[in-house]
Structures are given as structure tokens and as C-alpha cells.
Amino acid sequence: MFKKLFFTILFFIAANISIYPQTNSITKEILDAALANFDSLVSIRRDLHQYPELAGNEINTSKKIRDYLTKLGLEVKPEIGGHGIVAILKGNKPGQTIAWRADIDAFKDDSPDNVSFASKISGVRHICGHDIHTTIGLGIAKVLSSLKDEISGTIVFIFQPAEETFSGAYKMIDDGIFNEIKPEAIFGLHVTPLPTGTISVKENEMYPASKEISITLNGKNNLDSAADECITILQSFNIVKDEKKFFDISTLGDPQLGVISPNSIYANYVVVTNARKEESENGIVVKARVLASTEENHTTVINQLEEKLNSAQWKDCVKAISVVQKHENVFNDPKLTAAAVNIIKNGFGERVLIPLYGMNPFNNDDFAVFQKQIPGVYFFIGASDFAKGMIAMPHTPNFVADENCIEKGVSYFSFLLQQYSSTK
Incomplete structure (x- = not known):
């Protein structure tokens, strides 16, 4: 579904990526371990893919994760925030505590699952790649548990349920996930249509x-007219470059306008959707969802809204304005991100990293909720092989992930955690 030019450019990127690290004994150990475990990890991924479970119902998925981690000798805490799992790996050297998070739930989808290990659960698929995320997390735990002498401090593995409903992270926090042990940094990832081998x-x-904005109107005259004007005011806050292309999901991969372009139309925006008026016992309530690329943009919208309402002829009809956070934004701590990028560059070379400039407005992740508690970094990992027709675009009917991304993910992020654990 992406433009041919995008395929051509990304295919060129993939063909020119050197996946071999600079000479480093620990990097070689990690690469060798990731490769040695690859076949078994693929088997795990395919089993998870064949038996997907929806948010809040990850019973068997959770058991499989728990059993695997227990066999590794990790300290395992089950049923956190529902069917979440926390596993603790203690290194043989003193150091800080850091965390790796993977989401585990699947999604409702009736489209054909065009792989030999297709879902056996009617209407449910791993169409967002959480089976890959889970497998990479297990692979990292496997590799690092065999390298305890090289681990400083403690690594906490978080296998989170109910990401698709944006509730699992909240539930794990409410259930006290960080009461006994609170990491100093947290890392996670998501598969993307980028080429396998890239980050x-x-x-x-x-x-x-x-955020959802609600404006309550009450008065004797012209409430409908005032409500219509409220909707017009809200819609005036849209900041979108080239609206037609912006809302075409294929533009995300456009080499000139998409998220990997310095001129990305997804770098700075405000999108106001579902502006409507509803009757209530208190009069009329005008509501709208506001999606903004930065918190500053949200603040500007709210301030300008208040100014316009206060200057309206019907300002006395405005009884209340409320702003409710619907989804947090995934926000990568700048200092931590720079440190993580340098570690990956040192281990695997700069060419595995594709610069990112824009933000996908069509998706989100409740990894953001953990980042409100702990500084964190969220990565995109390539999982597409265009020559084989494998395009890992989440939540699209033809989603297919290249399983080679499992080995790459285990290698890159085992190295990141091992190296970062010893930075203090």
C-alpha cells in the first residue's frame, strides 16, 4: 500500500545496511547467542501468532511467557495488572536498574492471515506485531540471562497486557509494578514497515x-447557533500541511513528505476531529478530540479557545470548559535517547539507524504511561522485506512481519541493555 518510490528507497537502504558490528567481544557473544536462539524464537513467535488473545484475556499467552522466563531462572511475578508478567534478572556486577517492556495482546480482525502459521482463533490476529515484540523480549531475556557476568545491576522485563485498549500500563502501575523495584530507565519497541535490520x-x-475538549453551554437564547460557532472555532485550530496527503496513510512513507523526511508534514500539527454538539440536562455540550504533535500545541489550542469564547457575543452561555487527557504522548527522554543511540552506533554502526523527523498521527502506544513514571526510549524496528512482499504496517489487512527482525531486535537491544546497565 506504500508508494513505489518509497519501496525503492527503503529497498536501497536495506541493501546497503551493514549489520556487522565493530570488533567487540561482548557484541560478538550477543550476536552469536541471538543467532543460536533464532529458530527456537521463531517457533515461539509462530505459536503466539496462531493462538492470539485479545486485551484482558491474555491467559495462555501469559502462561507461556511465565513458563519460559521461569526456566531461565529469573524471578517471575505473574498477574500484574491483569495478565501482565514482570521478570527480574540480576547481574553479577553492581549497577543501576533498567527495564524492557513488551506488549502481548492481539487485535480483532477478520481479514485473511496470509502466512503458513495463520491465526487459529476466528476474528483475532496479531496484526500489530505484539507477537514479535513478545518474542524479542523473551529473546533478550534468554541472551542476557546467559551473560550475567557481563550485566551490571538489574534488568526488569515487563510483559504488558491490554495495550490495544490503552489500559494495560495504567493497570500494571495501579497494581504496584514499581512499588518494590523502580527502574531508572525503560526501553521498548514497535515493528514498522522500515526494512529489517534498521531502527x-x-x-x-x-x-x-x-485530548477531548468539552464546552458546556446553557442559556435562554440561540444555544444551537452558539454551539455551531463553537464547532467552527474548534475546527479553526487545525494545523495540517496538505490535508489530502496528510490523511492518506501511504504518505507516512513518502520520501519527501513522510516521517523519515526532514521536510515531513507530520512534524508539527494539530488535528481536530469529531467536533459535535450533544444535548444534555445542563443545555448543550460541544465536544471534539484534539490530536497535537506537542504539548505546546495543546496549550496553544486551549488558550486560544478560551480567548475566543470570552470574546464571543454569547460568552455568557459558556458555563464550563473541560479538557480530558485521552492518550498520553510517547515522549523519548532526550538525554537517554542520545545515550541509547550512541550505544547502538558503537555496537552496530550508524547505518542501522534511519533518522526520524515526523510522528505517525494514526497510532499511539501506552508505553507513554510508563514514560510518565520513568525516563524512557521507544524505538521503531524495521520488519519488512519488500522483495518478499512482507510489509509490517501495523493494523493493515496485509500486515506481514519478516521474522528476521527477531534476531536483529534481540541483538541490538540485548547489547543496548547490557551496555547501558554499566554506564553509572
């Missing part, structure tokens, strides 16, 4: 935040 990341916002 993309940037400082600050990775996904936008969304």
Missing part, C-alpha cells in the same frame, strides 16, 4: 497526545 528513533515526541 528509527528520535528525541522528544514519537507519537502525538490526544
Whole structure:
């Protein structure tokens, strides 16, 4: 579904990536371990893919994760925030505590699953790649548990349920996930249509935040007219470059306008959707969802809204304005991101990293909720092989992930955690 030019450019990128690290004994150990475990990890991924479970119902998925981690000798804490799992790996050297998070739930989808290990659960698929995320997390735990002498401090593995409903992270926090042990940094990833072997990341916002604005109107005259004007005011806050292309999901991969372009139309925006008026016992309530690339944009919208309402002829009809956070934004701590990028460059070379400039407005991730508690970095990992027709675009009917991304993910991020654990 992406433009042919995008395929051509990314295919060129993939063909020119050197996946071999600079000479480093620990990097070689990690690469060898990732490769040695690859076949078994693929088997795990395919089993998870065949038996997907929806958010809040990850019973068997959770058991499989728990059993695997227990066999590794990790300290395992089950049923956190529902069917979440926390596993603790203690290194043989003193150091800080850091965390790796993977989401585990699947999604409702009736489209054909065009792989030999297709879902056996009717209407449910791993169409967002959480089976890959889970497998990479297990692979990292496997590799690092065999290298305890090289681990400083403690690594906490978080296998989170209910990401698709944006509730699992909240539930794990409410259930006390960080009461006994609170990491100093947290890392995670998501598969993307980028070529297998690549990673993309940037400082600050990775996904936008969304808020719902409600304006309560009450009075004797012209409430409908005032409500219509409220909707017009809200819609005036849209900041979108080239609206037609912006809302075409294929533009995300456009080499000139998409998220990997310095001129990305997804770098700075405000999108107001579903502006409407509803009757209530208190009069009329005007509501809208506001999606903004930065918190500053949200603040500007709210301030300008208040100014316009206060200057309206019907300002006395405005009884209340409320702003409710719907989804937090995934926000990468700048200092931590820079440190992580340098570690990956040192281990695997600069060419595995694709610069990222824009933010996908069509998705989000409740990894953001953990980042409100702990500084964190969220990566995009390439999982597409265009020559084989494998395009890992989440939540699209033809989603297919190249399983070679499992080995790459285990290698890159085992190295990151091992190296970062010893930075203090």
C-alpha cells in the first residue's frame, strides 16, 4: 500500500545496511547467542501468532511467557495488572536498574492471515506485531540471562497486557509494578514497515497526545447557533500541511513528505476531529478530540479557545470548559535517547539507524504511561522485506512481519541493555 518510490528507497537502504558490528567481544557473544536462539524464537513467535488473545484475556499467552522466563531462572511475578508478567534478572556486577517492556495482546480482525502459521482463533490476529515484540523480549531475556557476568545491576522485563485498549500500563502501575523495584530507565519497541535490520528513533515526541475538549453551554437564547460557532472555532485550530496527503496513510512513507523526511508534514500539527454538539440536562455540550504533535500545541489550542469564547457575543452561555487527557504522548527522554543511540552506533554502526523527523498521527502506544513514571526510549524496528512482499504496517489487512527482525531486535537491544546497565 506504500508508494513505489518509497519501496525503492527503503529497498536501497536495506541493501546497503551493514549489520556487522565493530570488533567487540561482548557484541560478538550477543550476536552469536541471538543467532543460536533464532529458530527456537521463531517457533515461539509462530505459536503466539496462531493462538492470539485479545486485551484482558491474555491467559495462555501469559502462561507461556511465565513458563519460559521461569526456566531461565529469573524471578517471575505473574498477574500484574491483569495478565501482565514482570521478570527480574540480576547481574553479577553492581549497577543501576533498567527495564524492557513488551506488549502481548492481539487485535480483532477478520481479514485473511496470509502466512503458513495463520491465526487459529476466528476474528483475532496479531496484526500489530505484539507477537514479535513478545518474542524479542523473551529473546533478550534468554541472551542476557546467559551473560550475567557481563550485566551490571538489574534488568526488569515487563510483559504488558491490554495495550490495544490503552489500559494495560495504567493497570500494571495501579497494581504496584514499581512499588518494590523502580527502574531508572525503560526501553521498548514497535515493528514498522522500515526494512529489517534498521531502527528509527528520535528525541522528544514519537507519537502525538490526544485530548477531548468539552464546552458546556446553557442559556435562554440561540444555544444551537452558539454551539455551531463553537464547532467552527474548534475546527479553526487545525494545523495540517496538505490535508489530502496528510490523511492518506501511504504518505507516512513518502520520501519527501513522510516521517523519515526532514521536510515531513507530520512534524508539527494539530488535528481536530469529531467536533459535535450533544444535548444534555445542563443545555448543550460541544465536544471534539484534539490530536497535537506537542504539548505546546495543546496549550496553544486551549488558550486560544478560551480567548475566543470570552470574546464571543454569547460568552455568557459558556458555563464550563473541560479538557480530558485521552492518550498520553510517547515522549523519548532526550538525554537517554542520545545515550541509547550512541550505544547502538558503537555496537552496530550508524547505518542501522534511519533518522526520524515526523510522528505517525494514526497510532499511539501506552508505553507513554510508563514514560510518565520513568525516563524512557521507544524505538521503531524495521520488519519488512519488500522483495518478499512482507510489509509490517501495523493494523493493515496485509500486515506481514519478516521474522528476521527477531534476531536483529534481540541483538541490538540485548547489547543496548547490557551496555547501558554499566554506564553509572
